[in-house]
Amino acid sequence: MQWLCPPYWTVESYLHSxxxxxxxxxxxxxxxxxxxxxxxxSGLEKESPNRVTWIxxxxxxxxxxxxxxxxxxxxxxxxNAIVAYFFCRSKEAGVFTxxxxxxxxxxxxxxxVGAAGEALKELxxxxxxxxxxxxxxxxxxxxxxxxxxxxxxxxDTEADIDTYVMDTVHSSSTLQMLFQATCKDALQYFRExxxxxxxxxxxxxxxxxRARTKSTFLKYLDGFSAATGSMEDLYFAILSKVExxxxxxxxxxxxxxxxxxxxxxxxxxxxxxxxxxxICGPLRKVSRNGxxxxxxxxxxxx
Numbered sequence: 001m002q003w004l005c006p007p008y009w010t011v012e013s014y015l016h017s018x019x020x021x022x023x024x025x026x027x028x029x030x031x032x033x034x035x036x037x038x039x040x041x042s043g044l045e046k047e048s049p050n051r052v053t054w055i056x057x058x059x060x061x062x063x064x065x066x067x068x069x070x071x072x073x074x075x076x077x078x079x080n081a082i083v084a085y086f087f088c089r090s091k092e093a094g095v096f097t098x099x100x101x102x103x104x105x106x107x108x109x110x111x112x113v114g115a116a117g118e119a120l121k122e123l124x125x126x127x128x129x130x131x132x133x134x135x136x137x138x139x140x141x142x143x144x145x146x147x148x149x150x151x152x153x154x155x156d157t158e159a160d161i162d163t164y165v166m167d168t169v170h171s172s173s174t175l176q177m178l179f180q181a182t183c184k185d186a187l188q189y190f191r192e193x194x195x196x197x198x199x200x201x202x203x204x205x206x207x208x209x210r211a212r213t214k215s216t217f218l219k220y221l222d223g224f225s226a227a228t229g230s231m232e233d234l235y236f237a238i239l240s241k242v243e244x245x246x247x248x249x250x251x252x253x254x255x256x257x258x259x260x261x262x263x264x265x266x267x268x269x270x271x272x273x274x275x276x277x278x279i280c281g282p283l284r285k286v287s288r289n290g291x292x293x294x295x296x297x298x299x300x301x302x
Contacts, residue, residue: 006107007094014087014095018068023167026160027062027069035150036070039296055294057152060199060231062160063294070296084108088136098134154196161201165190168205175209178217189221195229207238 030036039053057063064087074083084105089095109116169175169186179186194201204224211217227233 006104007100008104008107010094011085011087011104014064014089015068015071015085018064018087019072022065022069023160023164025163027066029156029159030066030069031073033150033156036296040074051297053296054149055152055296056149058197058229058231060197061152062157062198063152065198067294082109082112096136097132098136099130099132101136102130152196157196157198158191161190161194161196161198162187164198165201165205172209174211175205178208178211178214181214182218182221184221193225193228197229197231200227200229200231200234203234203238 035050035053035055038050042048042050044051055063055066067085067087071083071085074081085108086101086104087095088101094100106116106120110120165186169179175186190201190204194204207224208217208220211220223237224234227237
């Protein structure tokens with residue numbers, strides 16, 4: 001079905017990446033989450049409660065990793081079911097519009113069910129088209145009413161973050177030495193400052209490990225404390241600490257050339273690109289009332 005031109009490999013690359021970013025032993029709480037259990041056991045009728053479930057959380061809390069975990073879990077538990085999925089990226093060609101989503105999901109259904117392919121061929125013969133201007137928000141507002149909304153709370157991710165912090169510090173002689181030398185409790189620091197945002201914890205630990213002296217380590221701790229609970233503030237704090245002798249030039253991914261780093265505040269995504277990291281999320285670029293989302297939907301193939 002070449003006419004669909006689905007972004008198959010792009011979506012699969014995101015799934016592969018998020019799958020391998022999950023730390024060992026984490027997200028057991030998500031598997032046992034009542035909202036996920038109720039959705040998984042709900043009926044297929046349109047009026048069935050919890051057939052559509054939204055999971056929302058702030059930037060960096062781990063929704064992308066959770067979505068990849070759910071995909072693998074569902075494929076394992078229901079090998080005969082169609083598990084269709086999509087990861088949205090803001091303004092990235094092929095994974096940004098409602099048209100991209102529908103093409104990818106249609107292709108995944110076609111691979112699993114032969115009748116889906118015939119239905120798609122029939123639509124093609126009738127000249128069916130999806131406008132490139134159709135926004136994701138419109139698609140979800142019209143097709144997927146919010147029947148249940150589950151916010152990810154700090155308490156949900158706290159145990160996973162504790163495990164990650166302990167494992168990371170234990171495996172790094174540098175971090176062990178610095179935390180001991182400064183009489184700082186790593187668990188207490190990240191419980192107070194991380195606000196349950198997993199990516200915040202990961203990036204701060206990476207930066208702390210770069211400290212060469214006790215005074216620099218303490219300076220980093222104080223600086224990151226000012227960015228508590230905000231990924232944008234954290235990126236700004238990290239970029240402000242780029243040392244001239246270590247990294248005199250950074251790649252400006254938006255302009256495609258090398259330039260000296262600027263301390264001027266930039267949007268979170270731009271800062272993430274400068275740091276060599278990109279913020280990815282499954283359907284999370286759908287914003288409802290300012291919240292980033294993961295959407296779980298059950299449907300019956302007629």
